[in-house]
Amino acid sequence: MTFLRAIAFAALAGAVSAPATFAAELHHIQITAASPSEAVRWYGRHFDCTAVASQPDTADCDGVQLIFAVQPTMGSSQGTGINHIGFSYADVVSKMAELEAVGVRGSGVRLQRFDDGATLRELPGMFLHGFVFDPWGTRIEVLQDPQNEGFHQVHLSATDPAETLDWYRKALGGRPAKFKGREDALRFGDVWLFAAQHPDGKPAPTRSRAVAHIAFDVPDLGRAGPEMRRSGADFESEPETPDNARSPAKRAFLRGPDNVRVAVVESGYAGIASKFEAAAAQEAAEPYAVPRTPWGEPDMQGVWTGNSAHGIPLERPQDLEDVEALTPEQAAARRERGTLGSIWGYEREWRDTTLGYDKMTPSTQVAMIVDPPNGRLPELTAEGKRMAAEAQAERARKAAKTPDGPEDLNMYHRCITRGLPGLMMPGIYNNGLQIVQGPGFVAIQKEMIHETRAIPTKPRQPVGEKLTSWLGDPQGRWEGDTLVVETARLNGRAGYRGATAAARLTERFTRIGPTKLRYEFTIDDPTVWVQPWTATFAFDLDDEQYELVEYACHEGNYGMFNALSGARARDKRAAESGE
Amino acid sequence: MDCRSRGVGTCLAVVAAAAALSAGLPLAAQDDAAPRAYDGHPDLNGVWQAIGTAHWNLEDHPSGPGHPDLGAIGAVPPGQGVVVGGDIPYLETALQQRRKNFENRMTEDPEAKCFLPGVPRATYLPYPLQIIQGDRKIMILYGFAEANRTIHMDKETPEPPPLDSWMGRSHGRWEGDTLVVEAEGFNGQAWLDRAGNFSSSSLRVEERYTPLGSHAIMYEATLTDPEVFSRPWTIRLPLYRRLEEDARVLEFKCVEYAEDLMYGHLRREPTR
Numbered sequence: 001m002t003f004l005r006a007i008a009f010a011a012l013a014g015a016v017s018a019p020a021t022f023a024a025e026l027h028h029i030q031i032t033a034a035s036p037s038e039a040v041r042w043y044g045r046h047f048d049c050t051a052v053a054s055q056p057d058t059a060d061c062d063g064v065q066l067i068f069a070v071q072p073t074m075g076s077s078q079g080t081g082i083n084h085i086g087f088s089y090a091d092v093v094s095k096m097a098e099l100e101a102v103g104v105r106g107s108g109v110r111l112q113r114f115d116d117g118a119t120l121r122e123l124p125g126m127f128l129h130g131f132v133f134d135p136w137g138t139r140i141e142v143l144q145d146p147q148n149e150g151f152h153q154v155h156l157s158a159t160d161p162a163e164t165l166d167w168y169r170k171a172l173g174g175r176p177a178k179f180k181g182r183e184d185a186l187r188f189g190d191v192w193l194f195a196a197q198h199p200d201g202k203p204a205p206t207r208s209r210a211v212a213h214i215a216f217d218v219p220d221l222g223r224a225g226p227e228m229r230r231s232g233a234d235f236e237s238e239p240e241t242p243d244n245a246r247s248p249a250k251r252a253f254l255r256g257p258d259n260v261r262v263a264v265v266e267s268g269y270a271g272i273a274s275k276f277e278a279a280a281a282q283e284a285a286e287p288y289a290v291p292r293t294p295w296g297e298p299d300m301q302g303v304w305t306g307n308s309a310h311g312i313p314l315e316r317p318q319d320l321e322d323v324e325a326l327t328p329e330q331a332a333a334r335r336e337r338g339t340l341g342s343i344w345g346y347e348r349e350w351r352d353t354t355l356g357y358d359k360m361t362p363s364t365q366v367a368m369i370v371d372p373p374n375g376r377l378p379e380l381t382a383e384g385k386r387m388a389a390e391a392q393a394e395r396a397r398k399a400a401k402t403p404d405g406p407e408d409l410n411m412y413h414r415c416i417t418r419g420l421p422g423l424m425m426p427g428i429y430n431n432g433l434q435i436v437q438g439p440g441f442v443a444i445q446k447e448m449i450h451e452t453r454a455i456p457t458k459p460r461q462p463v464g465e466k467l468t469s470w471l472g473d474p475q476g477r478w479e480g481d482t483l484v485v486e487t488a489r490l491n492g493r494a495g496y497r498g499a500t501a502a503a504r505l506t507e508r509f510t511r512i513g514p515t516k517l518r519y520e521f522t523i524d525d526p527t528v529w530v531q532p533w534t535a536t537f538a539f540d541l542d543d544e545q546y547e548l549v550e551y552a553c554h555e556g557n558y559g560m561f562n563a564l565s566g567a568r569a570r571d572k573r574a575a576e577s578g579e
Numbered sequence: 580m581d582c583r584s585r586g587v588g589t590c591l592a593v594v595a596a597a598a599a600l601s602a603g604l605p606l607a608a609q610d611d612a613a614p615r616a617y618d619g620h621p622d623l624n625g626v627w628q629a630i631g632t633a634h635w636n637l638e639d640h641p642s643g644p645g646h647p648d649l650g651a652i653g654a655v656p657p658g659q660g661v662v663v664g665g666d667i668p669y670l671e672t673a674l675q676q677r678r679k680n681f682e683n684r685m686t687e688d689p690e691a692k693c694f695l696p697g698v699p700r701a702t703y704l705p706y707p708l709q710i711i712q713g714d715r716k717i718m719i720l721y722g723f724a725e726a727n728r729t730i731h732m733d734k735e736t737p738e739p740p741p742l743d744s745w746m747g748r749s750h751g752r753w754e755g756d757t758l759v760v761e762a763e764g765f766n767g768q769a770w771l772d773r774a775g776n777f778s779s780s781s782l783r784v785e786e787r788y789t790p791l792g793s794h795a796i797m798y799e800a801t802l803t804d805p806e807v808f809s810r811p812w813t814i815r816l817p818l819y820r821r822l823e824e825d826a827r828v829l830e831f832k833c834v835e836y837a838e839d840l841m842y843g844h845l846r847r848e849p850t851r
Contacts, residue, residue, distance in 0.1 A: 294617045294714050301715060405846040406838040416834050434729065436718040438624045438711040439617070443718045445727065452720055452727045454709055454828065461825050469830040548729075550744035554834045555694045555768075564845035571847065 020173035020231060022224050025189040026154065027217035027265050028058075028065035029085060032210060033136040035333030036068035042107060042134060046099060047087050048150070055246065055271055061087070062150035064191060067271050069212060070332065076137035077211040081157055081203035081258030083196065084131065085211070086141035088152040092128050095142055096120055099132055107135045107337065126180050135336075137210035153192035154214055156258065157203050161195035164257045168193060170231040171254065172216050172264070188216065198258065205259040213253070215263035221250045224264070228254070236261070246270035290481040290511045295439045297457065298481045300511050303546050304433040304539035306426030307360040309368075311335035312537055314497070316367035316375025325364040335362040339428050360540055368535035371522075377497065377533055384528035388498055402567035406560060411494050414560065415449055415553035417470045419494025420487060420505060421521045423451050426537065432548040433539055442476060442483060447548040455485050462488050468501065470494055483509040499525045504532075515541040613756065613790035616712060621756050621790045623710045623717070626826040627818040629703035629798070632658025636774035637814055638666055646685060655773075661703075663799075663813040667776060673807040680775025689770055692841055693724050693833035695745035697769025698762050698784050699800040699814065701726050707821055709828045717751060717758070722828045730760050740764025743780055758788040779806040794820040 033039040036057035043049040043066055049059035059066045077084060089095040096119050102109040112131040114121050120130040129143035145152060158164035165186055168174045174186030174193055186193040206212055218224040221239045229235065236253040245251075249269035256262040291299040311334045320326075326334065367375040380388060398408050412418050418425070423446050424433075432447035445452040455476040463473045472490040476483055485507040492501025499505075503525035510518045517539040524532035616622040632640070632655075639660040645653030660666075669677060680687065690696060696704055706722025717730040730751040731738075740748035743766040751760040767780030787799040796818045803811040843851030 301713060402847075404848070406842050414834060414838070416832055436711055436716045436729065437713045438718075441624070441709075441711050443711045443720065445718070445729075450725055450727070452718075452725065454711065454720055463825070463827075463829075467829070470832055471830055547741055549742065550695070550746055552695055552745055554724075554837075555689075555692075555745065560842060561845070564842055568845055568847075 022173050024172040024216035024218045026064050026191045027215045028067045029214050030067050030212040031138055032212050033068045038333055039068040064151045075209050078139045079204050080206045080209045081260035082206050082211045083157040084139035084141050084155045086153040088143050088145040088149050090146050092144035096130050156195040157198040158195040158258045159198050164195045167257050171228050171233040203258045206261050213261035213263050215265050217267055219267050221266045242272050244272040288513050293437055300435050301437050302541050302543045304517055305542045305546055306431040306539050308363045308540050309537035310426040311338040312363055312365050312368050314368045320366050323366055331362040331364045368537050370536055371534040378529040378531045402570050415557050417494050420471050422496050430551055434548050447551050449553045450551045498528055499523050500527050611792035613793055620753050624712045626707050626709050626821040628707040628821055629816055629818055632656055633661045633703040633816055634705055637662050637772050637776055661814045661816045663815050668809045668812050670809050677775050684775055693837035695724055695726050697745050698747055700771055707828050720828050722831055724833055745769055760786040778804045781806045
């Protein structure tokens with residue numbers, strides 16, 4: 001042992017039993033969410049927190065601030081050393097009913113059900129409680145403790161709960177207390193701090209998870225700091241006024257037990273003005289020279305993704321008529337809404353992974369349609385209106401009953417196809433697009449459902465008129481650096497937005513920068529629309545880290561089994577109840 | 580001449596020499612040289628197809644009955660095997676599984692369910708395949724179940740497969756005029772033919788594509804799978820160029836045709 005280490009050791013050993021002489025209070029909880037304003041609204045709507053005027057990223061919940069930081073969400077609080085936070089209500093049954101009524105779609109409320117399917121459970125001798133999740137992955141306990149309504153607790157998950165509580169007692173001056181005379185805990189002001197046994201190994205670090213850190217307020221960090229240090233607290237960063245601070249108060253970070261990041265702030269601390277980091281996705285000012293393949297064709301090869309375009313609506317929203325582009329914050333919020341709206345029914349952990357998985361800066365493009373210039377689909381013809389009404393009636397007919405068989409589910413759920421140009425469109429996941437070229441051919445492989453198109457770039461005779469297929473018979477050509485693809489012989493069973501088999505589909509792929517591939521398509525279907533329309537978005541090269549996985553969709557289509565066996569179970573139940 | 584028992588090189592030389600002799604021409608005058616790509620390697624671009632009965636059974640097999648409803652259309656035609664040296668060297672324990680597979684083939688064969696066919700089965704299914712050979716990757720598009728593979732020619736060190744899959748991960752290199760592809764990372768669920776021959780997720784396949792002039796490729800695949808086979812073994816069969824001017828790999832999305840087999844029992848009016 002070196003001399004210095006020996007000193008450090010002695011210092012630690014000497015500090016064991018000294019509790020802090022000051023009593024910290026819980027100051028804030030840092031939650032990661034792509035859209036702070038939306039998060040503030042969410043906690044206001046569902047947990048009675050109030051917006052803080054000078055801090056647009058902060059909600060005040062009975063004196064505890066929830067500060068929302070703009071970061072990709074890397075997963076739920078569950079699994080880290082901060083398992084959940086809790087709110088108490090006098091009547092938790094009606095509160096839970098209210099939360100359940102919100103629904104889980106979009107930025108809704110996700111309920112965690114107990115094994116018996118109930119949302120609430122009696123914890124004997126303690127209280128009635130249940131759990132929900134906010135849309136960004138924070139686990140929230142909703143409980144009935146009439147003595148202490150409102151923001152109630154922070155619940156840690158510890159490898160050694162007693163030792164963990166002892167750390168918070170010594171370093172931060174938490175007051176030991178027994179909740180309902182049974183459960184060991186600490187109190188910081190009104191707020192309870194619990195520590196439960198972590199189920200398995202060491203908790204994951206809180207940093208960049210839904211609850212990124214908890215912060216405690218001490219009156220004078222200059223004086224409290226040395227005392228914390230003496231108690232054995234390990235400083236990750238020294239007390240200082242952070243960059244972009246909204247107040248001159250100091251802040252420091254401690255490495256808490258169980259991989260929990262703990263901030264200590266001085267009274268008056270008002271957070272930092274977070275600045276959204278918009279990636280410099282600006283296209284180069286000078287014209288870009290598209291590389292060539294060794295045989296002289298424009299080279300578009302590589303692995304691209306549509307991730308940045310996910311969330312761009314096809315049509316321009318009514319309230320964005322005169323907007324040229326979204327702000328990066330608006331774009332991030334839009335994409336997150338899109339993701340949440342699409343995967344609300346998925347397993348929570350899987351959903352958390354999806355939310356955090358997308359590192360590509362979201363596009364600020366307002367809408368995909370560029371022609372007509374108003375960004376909306378052209379007017380339908382009379383025939384188009386009739387067909388749209390018919391399609392809607394058919395959808396309603398199917399929705400009104402359990403599916404008879406696979407044919408009552410759509411082509412995407414049956415893992416058949418997303419059609420053209422549907423398969424090119426970005427979605428919430430598996431947005432990979434691999435392009436491989438050989439002389440005279442461009443292979444375009446889309447990850448989702450694993451569909452691959454072999455586009456000839458030299459003229460060839462189209463197949464006969466009777467030989468129709470889902471993705472048709474493509475013919476490509478180079479117009480300068482642009483690959484133009486026209487597709488004939490579509491079977492019309494997966495027409496995009498109601499397009500028929502007779503639609504003329506023209507697609508244009510242009511590499512507009514080292515890492516940008518512009519995709520544009522025009523649908524000319526006079527049967528349906530009074531004029532052709534054109535939409536565009538871009539793919540980004542992600543050759544270094546992205547690899548298309550084998551999206552064996554039909555092979556693993558448990559959803560089909562579940563949908564149909566569920567339908568038959570419902571039929572049986574209906575028959576039994578005599579309906 | 581028995582090409583199966585010799586190496587491809589020997590066999591080719593013998594074939595070529597025999598052809599040259601019978602035509603009374605010197606070898607150099609053969610107007611049949613394999614085309615070359617921009618970089619001097621053989622140019623395998625094009626639409627190719629196996630002919631024969633390997634998709635029914637890789638081993639020698641007599642004719643046999645198929646599904647009775649289909650009469651002779653469903654019957655198994657007789658076929659000469661493509662396994663070099665005769666039979667597949669199964670471990671005793673694996674033979675039972677093959678028997679079981681065979682008995683249940685009408686419903687359990689992944690091909691019947693329109694599942695991705697795996698490697699090497701995709702190659703000798705009775706559908707064309709298209710090779711798109713570029714400068715960094717080679718893509719093979721198969722005519723069944725939208726199967727495809729990317730053969731990475733640009734990875735100096737083969738990268739481990741990110742996860743097990745039906746078609747595995749493939750790395751390729753040139754050995755002279757032979758494209759050598761190492762494939763691994765399989766999920767072990769694919770079969771090798773309609774007779775229930777199979778392998779496990781430990782399977783590694785080394786494929787060799789050697790041009791035989793401009794209109795054929797000799798395809799060899801050596802399968803190593805210590806969980807199923809007692810030693811590595813090899814299949815060998817030619818792939819023929821589809822010479823029709825408009826030859827292409829047509830889209831065959833077969834999911835619809837497998838839905839009754841898979842979900843018929845869950846219909847409102849059950850069909851199975």
